[in-house]
Every structure is written in C-alpha cells, then in structure tokens.
Amino acid sequence: ETGVTQTPRHLVMGMTNKKSLKCEQHLGHNAMYWYKQSAKKPLELMFVYNFKEQTENNSVPSRFSPECPNSSHLFLHLHTLQPEDSALYLCASSQGQPGGGEKLFFGSGTQLSVL
Amino acid sequence: GENVEQHPSTLSVQEGDSAVIKCTYSDSASNYFPWYKQELGKRPQLIIDIRSNVGEKKDQRIAVTLNKTAKHFSLHITETQPEDSAVYFCAASNSNSGNTPLVFGKGTRLSVIA
Numbered sequence: 525e526t527g528v529t530q531t532p533r534h535l536v537m538g539m540t541n542k543k544s545l546k547c548e549q550h551l552g553h554n555a556m557y558w559y560k561q562s563a564k565k566p567l568e569l570m571f572v573y574n575f576k577e578q579t580e581n582n583s584v585p586s587r588f589s590p591e592c593p594n595s596s597h598l599f600l601h602l603h604t605l606q607p608e609d610s611a612l613y614l615c616a617s618s619q620g621q622p623g624g625g626e627k628l629f630f631g632s633g634t635q636l637s638v639l
Numbered sequence: 640g641e642n643v644e645q646h647p648s649t650l651s652v653q654e655g656d657s658a659v660i661k662c663t664y665s666d667s668a669s670n671y672f673p674w675y676k677q678e679l680g681k682r683p684q685l686i687i688d689i690r691s692n693v694g695e696k697k698d699q700r701i702a703v704t705l706n707k708t709a710k711h712f713s714l715h716i717t718e719t720q721p722e723d724s725a726v727y728f729c730a731a732s733n734s735n736s737g738n739t740p741l742v743f744g745k746g747t748r749l750s751v752i753a
Contacts, residue, residue, distance in 0.1 A: 526682065557740065567683070567728055567743040580740060614682065625671035625690065625734030628741065630682040 527551040530615050530631035537605065538639050545600040545634045547615030553629070555618045556598040558590060561633070562611040573598065574621050605638045612636070641666040643731050645744025652719050653752050660747045662729035663711040669731040672705060672712045673741070678725045686727075687714070690734075719751045 527550045537543050549556065558570040572580035573592040587609075589601040598615055612633045618626035642665040652658045664672075673688035689696045689703045689712065696703050700719075705712040712731075716723055726748050730741040 526684070566726070566746040569740055569742075572740050625688075625732065627673070627685050627688075628675075628683075630684070632682050 526629045526631070528615060528617055528629050528631040530613075530634055532634055533632065534635045534637075536637045536639065537602070539605060539607070541605075542601070542603040544602065545613055545615075545636075547598040547600075547631055549596055549598075549615075549617040549629070551617060551619070551629060553617035553619050554595055555621060555626070556592060556595070557616040557618075557628070558598065558600055559614040559616060559630075560611050561614055567614075571600075602636075605636075607638050610636055610638045641669055641731055641733075641739075641742040643729060643742050643744040645729050645747055647747060648745065649748045649750070651750045651752060654719060654721060656719055658716045658719055658723070658749055658751075660714045660727055660729070660749070661711060662713070662731075662744050663709075664731040664742075665710070666731070666733065667707075667710065668733045668735070671732050671734045671741075672703070673730050674701075674703060674714050675728045675730065675743075676725045677728065677746075683728060716749075719749075721751050721753050724749060724751045 529548045555574045560568045570584045571590040591599040614633045615631040616628040620626040645662045670691035675683040676686045677683040702715045726746045728746045729744045732741045
C-alpha cells in the first residue's frame, strides 16, 4: 500500500444521483490531486490542492465539485453525471508543491460507472 | 502549456529482449521527467525519474535517457521479463515554476511474451 486510500473502490450511479468519492493520505503530504483515467485520456488531471488551497482546475465541468477540508483528506462530489463520465478516478498526493519535481503517490482508484 | 507525446501506444517483445519507449515534450523549461508503471488493475507507481542536469540514469534493468536539445526522453528496459508487462507513462514538468503539475503522455502498453 502507498498510504493513499480511496473509497469506494467501485461505484455505480444513475445520472440523477449525487455521490461522493473520498481520498485520505497518511503520508503527511501537502498536495493532493484528482485524476481521471479513461481509454481516451489515460491520466487526465482534474484538480490540484496545495495546503488545502485549490491551485488547478483543469477545465472540469461543474458537475464535479472537489473539497479539501485539510491536507489529509480530499473529496470529489458528483451530481448529474453523464455516461461519458464513467472512468477510473485516481487520487494522488505529493510531499512538496505540485510541479516541484515531487513523486506522486496514487490511490487504488474508484471505478465509476454512470448508467 | 506543456504537451507530452508518447510512442508507441502498444509494444510487444519477446522475453529477454529489450524494450524502448520514447516521449517528446514541448516546453523547453521542463526539467523533471518521471516514468510511472501501471500494472493491470493496480495504481500507477514511479519507477524512475531524471532531471535535466543529467543525460542518463540507470536502475538495474531500466534506464532513462534525456536529450534536452531535441526535447525527448526515453525509457529502456533490458532483459525483459513477464512481470514488466504493464502500461508505462512518461511525464514532464518545470519544477522551478511552482504549482505546475506533471503533464503525462498517453501511455504505452508493453506486453512481454514468454
């Protein structure tokens, strides 16, 4: 295990549902990330938080809403998703600031299916 | 912004042969180039990285080379084994710019045939 835990591992939801993905890191890192992994775009950055402050929003639709209450926890709130949002959602963390040549530690991901 | 191209998208080699994966980047200010390996059903994990102050780095059977002039870098795996089968991602970033995350290539699916 890398010290980054994601729940749930699998999620099936309808287009009208509201759900949340959770990520927790036990590494004392300062930066946390959400990535979307699909066949078309294997590692697509969605959001970045550095010391709880959002530093990057990679043109993500508003139906995805991140929340970072502290530097150890990261959430991704989902509502009115589309079938094309079905993908593996990976959380990651790093010790230093994003882009500082820091190693990323990934969680196991949440496999999301939108029906 | 940075753009990273990775080739080939798929690669099959016989066990014991070498495998080479190549990436190009667009931002000449990029100075950090990691490689991540993702086995089937598992999370991506860093296997090796190189910074722009060196041209080559080795770790047992894997090596990475960097050509800053041409803006490309490559992963070399020698004496491939079945456990090397995975998707490999290259990435690039400018570690001096602050708050500029890694940009990943689209990945190479390596299959090592026993």
